[in-house]
Structures are given as C-alpha cells and as structure tokens.
Amino acid sequence: MGTKRVPRKDIAVLGGSGSVRRFLESFFSESRSYRPRYFKEAGTFLKYLHETPPAAVIAAEPLLSAVADKITRYPVAAIITGDIETGIEAAINAHVKCYLYKPYFNLDLEHKLEAIILEKDLIVRMENELRELEEIAELTRFVSATLDPREVLYRIVRKIADIMPVTRCSIIKVDWLNRSAFVVASFEDPRIAGLKLSLKKYPEIMEALSSKKPVVIHDINTDPLMKRVRKIILPLGIRSILVIPIFFRDRVIGTLFLRTSRSQHAFSQNEIRLLNTIAGASANSLHNAFLFEQVEDEKSRLEKLAITDYLTGIYNVRFFYHRIIEEFSRAQRYGLPICCLMVDIDHFKRVNDIYGHRIGDDVLREFALLLKKHTRQSDVLARYGGEEFIILLPQTARDGALAEAERIRKYIKQHRFRSLKNKGGVTVSGGLSVFPNARIKSHDDLISLADKALFTAKNRGRDQVAVFGE
Numbered sequence: 499m500g501t502k503r504v505p506r507k508d509i510a511v512l513g514g515s516g517s518v519r520r521f522l523e524s525f526f527s528e529s530r531s532y533r534p535r536y537f538k539e540a541g542t543f544l545k546y547l548h549e550t551p552p553a554a555v556i557a558a559e560p561l562l563s564a565v566a567d568k569i570t571r572y573p574v575a576a577i578i579t580g581d582i583e584t585g586i587e588a589a590i591n592a593h594v595k596c597y598l599y600k601p602y603f604n605l606d607l608e609h610k611l612e613a614i615i616l617e618k619d620l621i622v623r624m625e626n627e628l629r630e631l632e633e634i635a636e637l638t639r640f641v642s643a644t645l646d647p648r649e650v651l652y653r654i655v656r657k658i659a660d661i662m663p664v665t666r667c668s669i670i671k672v673d674w675l676n677r678s679a680f681v682v683a684s685f686e687d688p689r690i691a692g693l694k695l696s697l698k699k700y701p702e703i704m705e706a707l708s709s710k711k712p713v714v715i716h717d718i719n720t721d722p723l724m725k726r727v728r729k730i731i732l733p734l735g736i737r738s739i740l741v742i743p744i745f746f747r748d749r750v751i752g753t754l755f756l757r758t759s760r761s762q763h764a765f766s767q768n769e770i771r772l773l774n775t776i777a778g779a780s781a782n783s784l785h786n787a788f789l790f791e792q793v794e795d796e797k798s799r800l801e802k803l804a805i806t807d808y809l810t811g812i813y814n815v816r817f818f819y820h821r822i823i824e825e826f827s828r829a830q831r832y833g834l835p836i837c838c839l840m841v842d843i844d845h846f847k848r849v850n851d852i853y854g855h856r857i858g859d860d861v862l863r864e865f866a867l868l869l870k871k872h873t874r875q876s877d878v879l880a881r882y883g884g885e886e887f888i889i890l891l892p893q894t895a896r897d898g899a900l901a902e903a904e905r906i907r908k909y910i911k912q913h914r915f916r917s918l919k920n921k922g923g924v925t926v927s928g929g930l931s932v933f934p935n936a937r938i939k940s941h942d943d944l945i946s947l948a949d950k951a952l953f954t955a956k957n958r959g960r961d962q963v964a965v966f967g968e
Contacts, residue, residue: 506533507553509611510572512543512565514558518579521602522556528604532611540564547572554615557594559585566592573614575607586883590815595808606855617808624800651683654776658756659685662769665736666757670695672707672750679703682752699727706741706753712774714765715739735759740770742777751781807881809859810866818880818888819941825878825892826941829933837891837899838948840929841869841906844960846885853918860917861924868913872906886952888945896932896965903928903963911961927955928963935967 509532514522526534535552537543540561547555547568555569558577576597578585589597596610655667668684679700681693697704701723706713716738718724718731724739734757742754754777758765765773805817822838829836843849843865850858862885869887873879878890891899907926914921929952931944938944947966955964 506531507615508532508550509534510543510546510552510555511536512540512555512557513538513561514556514577514579518558518577518602521604522577525604525607529608531608544568554611554618556611559588562592562594563588566594573611573618575610575614577602582884590883593816595814601851603855609856609859613808617803621800621803624803652685655683655685658754658773658776661772662756662758664756664758665734666755668755669744669752670703670755671752679752699730701727702739702741703753703755706743707750710743710745710750712743712770713739713741714770716765738765740765740773742770742773744777744781746781753777807866810863810881812866812870812887813878813880815880815882815888818878818882818890821878822890822941822944825890826933826944829892833934834893835895836933836944837894837896838931838944839889839891839899839903839963840882840945840948840952841887841889841903842927842952842956843885844925844927844956846924849918849924857917861915864915864917865910865924868910869906872909874902877902888948896930899930899932900963900965903930907961907963925961927952927960929953929955930963930965932965937967 506529509526511522511534522534526532532553535546537546543561544565546552552572554573554575556575556577557565557569559579562576570593574592574594574596576585576589576592576594578589578597578599582599585599586597589595596614598606598610651669655669658664658667666684666686668681670679671682672679677697679695679697681695684693695703697707702713702715705723713723715721715724718728718736718739724731736757736759738758740754740756740758743750744752744754754773756765756773805813807814825836828834843861846858846861849861853861862881865885866879866881866887869879869889873889874891876892878892880888882888891902894902907928910926911923914923929948929950931938931947931951933944935947937947951964951966954966955962958964
C-alpha cells in the first residue's frame with residue numbers, strides 16, 4: 499500500500515513583488531507542506547480570510563500595516579522588504595512576532611511557518627480543552643453543591659475518623675498516566691495533601707487498584723499480601739488495613755485507605771458497607787479535585803504563553819510595555835530613579851549569513867538565557883525584536899545601571915556559544931537611558947532614548963555601553 503498523502507496547508511500571501519515574489523514562488527514550488535494563495539491588495543485578501551481561513555498568513559510591507567488589526571487571530575509571518583529596523587518596528591506595531599528580512603532563505607521560512615502554525619494550534623487546543631474543563635467543573639460544582647473539593651474530601655476523612663477508631667485514614671488519588679498516587683486528604687493533618695506515594699511500598703493499594711474490589715487485611719502478621727512490607731509496617735503499630743476503590747464512570751480514580759491498631763477485631767462487614775457508600779459519595783469530589791487541578795494548570799500555561807516570546811522563552815515586548823508603564827508611573831509619583839537598557843548583538847547578521855538562520859535562532863536562545871541568568875530578579879527582561887533585547891531596571895540610578903550593563907557586556911564577550919563552531923563568541927552593544935532626566939516625560943521617552951544611546955554605542959565601534967546624553 500502507498501503512503502497516504504497529507505494535504506498541503508493553504509498560506510495566504512499578501513503583497514510582495516520582484517525578488518520577494520520570486521523567493522516565495524521558489525519556496526512554494528519546492529514545498530510539500532504548503533500551498534500559496536497570492537493577493538495583491540487588501541480587499542480580496544480580507545474577503546478570502548473571511549470565507550476560507552488559511553493555516554497562516556505571509557504579509558509583505560507595506561500592506562502589513564493596512565491589515566494589522568484584521569489578522570490578529572492568524573499565525574502571521576512578516577516579510578521585511580525595505581529598511582530592516584523600520585520593518586521590524588512595523589511588525590512589532592502590528593503585533594507580529596515572526597518576520598524575515600534579507601537575505602531570505604527557504605529553510606528559514608519553512609522553520610518559521612512551522613513554528614507559528616504549531617504555536618497557534620497549541621493555543622487553540624489549550625483554549626478548547628480549558629473551555630471544556632471549565633464547563634465540566636462548573637457543572638460538577640452545581641451537581642455536587644460543594645465548596646472546595648479538597649475541603650470536602652478532608653471533611654469526609656474526618657467524619658470516618660470520628661465514627662471509627664482508625665489510626666490512619668486517607669483518600670488517595672491515582673495518576674494512571676504516570677503510574678503514581680498522591681494523598682489528597684488525611685484526617686491527621688489537612689496540610690498533608692499532595693504527598694506522593696510509592697505504590698511498590700503499598701501492595702494492598704496495588705491489589706485494590708488491579709482487582710477493583712475492596713481489600714481487607716485483617717492481620718498484617720498473617721496476611722501473605724503484606725509479607726514483603728511487614729517489617730516496615732509492624733513498628734507503626736498497625737494491625738488491620740482496609741482499601742476501598744473509588745470509581746468514577748467505571749474507572750478507579752482513587753481509594754479510601756484506612757489503617758487501624760484495633761486488637762480485638764478488624765473491620766466489620768457493616769463498616770465495610772458503610773465505607774463503600776462513603777467512597778461512592780466522595781467520587782465526585784475526588785474527580786472535581788482532578789478537574790480543578792487541570793484547569794489551574796491550563797490557565798497557568800495559557801497565561802505564560804501570552805506573555806512569552808515564542809523563540810527565546812523570555813518575556814515578550816507586549817508584557818514589557820505593560821510593566822514599564824507601571825514602573826515609570828511609580829518612579830514619577832515617588833521620585834524614584836529608573837533606567838532602561840537596550841542590548842543588541844553586534845554583527846548578528848554575520849552569524850545568520852555564515853551559519854544560517856536556524857543556528858542564529860539557537861544563538862538568540864542561548865543569549866536570552868545568559869541575559870536572564872545575569873539580570874537581577876527585580877529587573878524586567880524582554881525580547882524587543884530580532885537580536886535586540888531590553889531590560890528595565892526599577893529603582894536603579896545611573897551608576898548602578900551602568901555597572902550592571904558593563905557586567906553583562908563583559909560576561910557575554912567571554913562566553914563561548916555552544917551552537918557556534920569552535921564555540922565562537924559574540925560581543926554586544928548597549929544603550930542606557932536614565933530617569934530623572936529633563937528629556938524623559940514618558941515611558942516611551944525612556945525606551946526611545948535607550949535606543950538612541952544604543953545607536954551611539956554602535957557608531958563608536960560597538961562592544962560598549964553608551965549612556966544617553968553623555
């Protein structure tokens with residue numbers, strides 16, 4: 499049988515002429531993954547988007563700015579055709595994180611299209627999953643009419659301990675995917691929740707999970723199931739053990755786990771029936787605990803994705819603007835110093851030209867990690883665009899900011915990058931703006947003057963830090 503052919507994904511291409519059009523035509527003629535739909539003007543392009551949403555959009559200058567607010571929900575790659583700095587600024591203003599500039603490479607476009615489509619698919623999938631989980635969680639809250647499910651589970655084990663003379667009483671949840679188990683409630687201490695158990699040390703729990711039936715250990719001294727762990731349990735004064743599976747829709751999601759030191763008799767049949775009923779009643783609450791945990795995890799992942807640069811993993815420029823507005827307002831109100839440092843890799847174009855854009859991306863990732871490692875916890879580090887990074891230094895005066903900038907510059911210069919042949923190195927230039935300053939009236943001024951200082955450092959020969967106005 500032949501290999502099933504995977505249909506190519508449609509890519510909407512807006513604008514582009516001359517060398518750009520020839521590059522794109524060459525790329526798509528060789529691509530087995532993508533199929534282009536070319537548009538010369540915004541009207542027909544937007545109509546196509548509305549009727550047949552593509553997998554991604556490639557927009558060339560200057561038409562990008564004309565459709566910027568209409569393409570925010572699509573993965574977008576910008577083609578910069580003119581001045582690189584102006585083009586990058588236009589892409590950032592259009593909220594486009596992915597862009598290409600001359601020289602154009604097929605491999606670079608292939609890699610970036612794959613990355614932005616994958617990122618968008620991931621966001622959509624997580625949003626759908628989160629929506630479903632929240633709907634389920636909301637439904638189960640109304641059905642069970644409970645408050646915090648963990649609190650409900652704790653009250654259940656407290657009630658069992660009140661009616662039965664048990665030494666230990668816990669509710670265990672099972673993570674089948676990772677073959678592990680966790681204590682979610684224990685009457686001894688409500689703070690024990692989250693304790694991980696090694697199931698190898700609990701043969702009685704493993705037996706209940708595999709058989710899907712209650713397991714009663716009348717006497718650990720004589721029960722063969724406990725032979726392997728008997729020496730561990732005996733010093734604890736435990737005599738009898740009861741494990742009852744908790745089901746949700748015919749699947750075991752956890753257990754009631756009771757231990758007692760009663761010397762006269764073990765668990766009675768009436769007690770086991772009662773505990774079976776309690777286990778059934780606790781199923782919804784235990785399932786709710788799973789759902790709430792997943793919802794919180796999904797929310798955290800989505801929130802992180804929204805403020806993170808997809809390539810480097812550090813904050814993106816959108817988050818940086820949010821923070822600089824807050825910090826600059828605070829500095830103005832209370833008369834505090836604040837500095838902004840713009841950092842740029844010197845001659846980064848050479849890295850891309852010599853090694854290719856994929857290696858260039860590796861260098862950017864490693865560079866971002868170095869910056870993150872060598873900035874203070876109070877600083878705000880973000881990728882500004884391309885090979886430019888920006889650092890906000892709240893409550894930091896000129897001398898302290900310059901010292902930190904020089905420390906970063908010297909460290910980068912001495913570092914050998916793993917992704918470069920023979921562990922080559924790079925240098926960086928920095929531009930520093932300092933507030934208070936008569937020229938700085940807003941957070942935008944703080945950024946633009948740092949950018950001008952960076953331009954000064956470049957003109958002076960690179961591998962140095964310039965302070966605006968000095």
